[in-house]
Amino acid sequence: DKAAILLMNCLEWLPIYFGILKAGAVAVPLNFRYTAEEIKYCLERSDASVLVFGSEFTDRMEAIQDQIPQVCLLFFAGEERPLFAESYDRLTANCCSEDPGIPIADEEEAAIYFSSGTTGFPKAILHTHGNLLSACYTEQKHHGQTHGDNFLCIPPLYHTGAKMHWFGSLLTGSRAVLLRGLKPEWILRTISEEAVTIVWLLVPWAQDILDAIEQGEVNLSDYDLSHWRLMHIGAQPVPPSLIRRWKKYFPNHQYDTNYGLSESVGPGCIHLGVENIKKVGAIGKPGYRWNARIVDENGDSAADGAVGELEVKGPGVMKCYYKDPEATAAVLRDGWLRTGDMARRDEDGFIYLVDRKKDVIISGGENLYPIQIENFLRSHRGIRDVAVIGLPDSRLGEIAAAVIERKPFWHGTEREIMEYCSSLPRYKRPKKIIFDKVPRNPTGKIEKMRLRAKYGATCLVAAQSAR
Structure with a gap:
């Protein structure tokens, strides 16, 4: 089994994680900032058949619970349990606390962690017990x-x-x-x-x-x-x-x-x-x-x-x-x-x-994936093209900046773009808006190196490390 965990930091988190490993199953920790769509994607990608989630995620799970048929067991940890999930607390109260005695070798699969993919959706990283x-x-x-x-x-x-x-x-x-x-x-x-x-x-x-x-x-x-x-x-x-x-x-x-x-x-x-x-x-x-x-x-x-x-x-x-x-x-x-x-x-x-070498922006220790923000902004009626790059920031290391090329008829402002981005999770919202032409090479790829050079983000990591 692949058993996913969707919880804020809490006392239950680690016993659940190690219980999954001890059972010989594969633990699948999920980012608590994921949207309902991202949760659904990761559950499908990892072949998760079990999910333990907390009260902070009830609305997101309710939106997708009938779209994840492969997840046979939904456990809810906390109070005010939704009807579509079973009570983790009630069921574990009756479980035996003895070692199940399941032999586990170092080379066996242990956990799947998610990272970024080139499409903007996370890749599923498979680790063994030996890795952990x-x-x-x-x-x-x-x-x-x-x-x-x-x-x-x-x-x-x-x-x-x-x-x-x-x-x-x-x-x-x-x-x-x-x-x-x-x-x-x-x-x-x-x-x-x-x-x-x-x-x-x-x-x-x-x-x-x-x-x-x-x-x-x-x-x-x-x-x-x-x-x-x-x-x-x-x-x-x-x-x-x-x-x-x-x-x-x-x-x-x-x-x-x-x-x-x-x-x-x-x-x-x-x-x-x-x-x-x-x-x-x-x-x-x-x-x-x-x-x-x-x-x-x-x-x-x-x-x-x-x-x-x-x-x-x-x-x-x-x-x-x-x-x-x-x-x-x-x-x-x-x-x-x-x-x-x-x-x-x-x-x-x-x-x-x-x-x-990658385009991932690390802001305050969190990875931001530019293509996700770019795809969102491209749905705006007045945006012709957009590129998201990292710019230096003294506190967060770097911040996401959106370079926006406007359509000829649209004369929108930075404030309008910020308001449009309010439906994004807070950590994904660009912190700076720049109106400029977005350069692309002959094959159609955005030339982000040129934008970084133009706006002072060339060799960004080296500049931060030298301060």
């Missing part, structure tokens, strides 16, 4: 978790980043705290009250904490932060200036930068290392049990200092894109995973991101 187990060992090796540690998990659990960092704690049997909220005072209070030792942040969350300190909104003396030993960041380039600010207020903290992809079972295939803070700005060196290389257009190793595509190889590389051999063949080559990121390596072996 490798994340436990890599994370624990990098950050030295012991039984006495306590990990604060703020990011969504559907994401590989959050869980795979926590996996190091799972391996050592140490505690974790789930926090549903991003306010600096909530984070600091939780760290203080729960004696948290490890916190994983995104760049904007770290910036918000520092801004709150400097603006007098929080006073560090009000909290007991003596247990907090490690702060690490991933999911987007980390400006060195941010870490310099951080060390001013938290001089005793260890710090690490993490790099990874959902296809590499999350973060850790490359990391800076707590001992290498002098190299902040780099994503680091290959992680524990990982290899990395930078190759030119011919697939040959690039010289130090030369820019090429970053490839990684290790025990966390996905088995395949589920039911998509063509997409799998495009990114897997002799065990090496093509990341789509352009990078360079310095004389000390540290790797620096330069730019993204």
Whole structure:
């Protein structure tokens, strides 16, 4: 069975996830920001026959529940259960808590995570039990978790980043705290009250904490932060200036930068290392049990200092894109995973991101897929053509900017476009509107490189890493 999970961060999430794995089934975590159409697509794509969902998703599930006949079991976790679903709480109250004793091998399929495809719809990334187990060992090796540690998990659990960092704690049997909220005072209070030792942040969350300190909104003396030993960041380039600010207020903290992809079972295939803070700005060196290389257009190793595509190889590389051999063949080559990121390596072996080969925009750690936003905007009566690109942003890393070519008869404004986008999920709405001609090459493809150069987004990642 493929069993999907559609829940906000909650205490039920992890027991459900590990219960699925323990049963020998395949867990399918779903992004809680998905629209009803995207949920339906992912359920069909993954061949899910079971879904556990929460109250936040009742309306979306009601809209599609008669369109997903392959999903035989719908479980509802929470109060006010809809009539079309069974009660997860009532049914599990009568379940045996003993190990089912199902033998599971490392090479067996364990989980499907979703990422972007070239069509704008997500690809289904298939991981084995061996992949997931490798994340436990890599994370624990990098950050030295012991039984006495306590990990604060703020990011969504559907994401590989959050869980795979926590996996190091799972391996050592140490505690974790789930926090549903991003306010600096909530984070600091939780760290203080729960004696948290490890916190994983995104760049904007770290910036918000520092801004709150400097603006007098929080006073560090009000909290007991003596247990907090490690702060690490991933999911987007980390400006060195941010870490310099951080060390001013938290001089005793260890710090690490993490790099990874959902296809590499999350973060850790490359990391800076707590001992290498002098190299902040780099994503680091290959992680524990990982290899990395930078190759030119011919697939040959690039010289130090030369820019090429970053490839990684290790025990966390996905088995395949589920039911998509063509997409799998495009990114897997002799065990090496093509990341789509352009990078360079310095004389000390540290790797620096330069730019993204793919068009995915990473805003505040979330992937935005331009083609989805473009397709939506193209339905506007006055838009002739549109291209969505990432522009630098000091807080989120980058933001989505829509370059719009108007039809001759239409003289709409930025405000009108913003109002039109209000039906999009908030995180997908472009933050900047630019009225300009959209350049295309002779084969009809949008020349986004020209737009990035024109609006200051050339080598965007390198610019962020140098700040």
